[in-house]
Amino acid sequence: MEKLSGLYVHIPYCTSRCSYCAFAVVHNGYAGRHRYFDALKRELEGYLELQGGEFVGFETVSFGGGTPSLVEPELIAGLIDAAPLIDEAEISIEVNPESCDPQRLAELVAAGVTRASVGVQSFDDRVLKYFGRSHDAHGAKVAIEAVASSGFDSVSIDLVYGAPVESERSWDYTVDELIDLSDLLEHLSAYALQIEPRTKLHWMADPPTEEADLAGRYLRLDERLAEVGLKNYEISNWSRPGAESRHNSTYWNGGGYLGIGMSSHSFDGQTRWWNVANLAGYLACVEGSGRAVAGSERLTDSQIAIERIMLGLRTSRGLDTATVAVPGRFLDRELEDWFEISGDSARLTARGRLLADAIALRILQSVEEGRDKDETD
Ligand SMILES: C[S@@+](CC[C@H](N)C(=O)[O-])C[C@H]1O[C@@H](n2cnc3c(N)ncnc32)[C@H](O)[C@@H]1O
Secondary structure (H helix, E strand, O other): OOOOOEEEEOEOOOOOOOOOOOOOEOOHHHHHHHHHHHHHHHHHHHHHHHHHOOOEEEEEEEEEOOOHOOOOOOHHHHHHOOOEEEEEEEEEEEOOOHHOHHHHHOOOOOOOOEEEEEEEEOOOOHHHOOOOOOOHHHHHHHHHHHHOOOOEEEEEEEEHHHOOOOEEEEEHHHHHHHHHHHHHOOEEEEEEEEOOOOOOOHOOOOOOOOOHHHHHHHHHHHHHHHOOOOOOEEEEEEEEOOOOOHHHHHOOOOOEEEOOOOOOOOOOOOOEEEEEOOOHHHHHHHHHHOEEEEEEEEEHHHHHHHHHHHHHHHHHHHHHHHHEOOOOOEEHHHHHHHEEEOOOEEEEOHOOOOOOOOHHHHHHHHHHHHHHHHHHO
């Protein structure tokens, strides 16, 4: 069993649901948050007991949601105290602009939180309204300034591009605003809007943004970020050198992590398991047995190898050149244009990253054909 180096804690509370959101969130039930935190602690203690004193400590903790910044910092602090941690652990939290008052932020820093990620999504009020956000662009800027002056080691923001109401001009305005604030940021995540089933946007069924426009927006963002020292290290993530998210890098490097809370997922390097996704069910299970596992899947070695290729393609770690090329020659000539090779590593170019899934498929086919050929030779 791989060491579980990351701890993910799911905090499901939100004041309202955003139009794009398919995450496991609740906008009532907040009154029961103390009971929920008791359940989180019980789940964590159950895992630590299973380790029988062998466990050294988590390297990273990530509070996600939902809106973890909605709950009192003392609840977050209590959970941090309950989790064994290595020295210099990264402890990150997702914060929303409307719950970013300086007092609350100072208490999170005092509790040991090292990294805050602000859900901004856009600096265009029209887009924010379309997303059903409960803040405007001005509120987002005030929040970023408050977070940046609160003493976290690292500040990140989330953006979403490609809303049907977003024009090229609107996106370029968002990027201009971001660049103006970039001195305050060590990290940024920018996701292409996904229309998920059972969301308000799915039901609205507005015509989606053309792929070519999405690609243009991504490439312009990537170029502008590089100019201010924020470098891409995963398809949707950019950072200053050394400020990459250590927690998310565990996911992308195929490492082990424990998830606690409703709907959270865990992985030990071979088996994935996931928790009950509704609040009442989660509480009933943990209060009854200390656990709330709803299902699990043991990956085969070949599934793990495939995931490694897919994850490697998404990150600046890239792939071992041996995976894409037999000495001096690409397995598939058409792939060559999408990669840059340095030493033993083959990484996708910015344009290549836009085609990562299709390229992964081509590589897997080439690897499969190579294997068949070896078997018939
Ligand atoms: C777990 S979510 C919520 C974080 C935070 N509570 C907030 O709303 O600002 C984390 C991030 O995922 C991104 N996200 C969520 N749903 C998405 C979707 N359907 N398409 C693209 N990005 C999405 C958003 O950028 C969001 O900030």
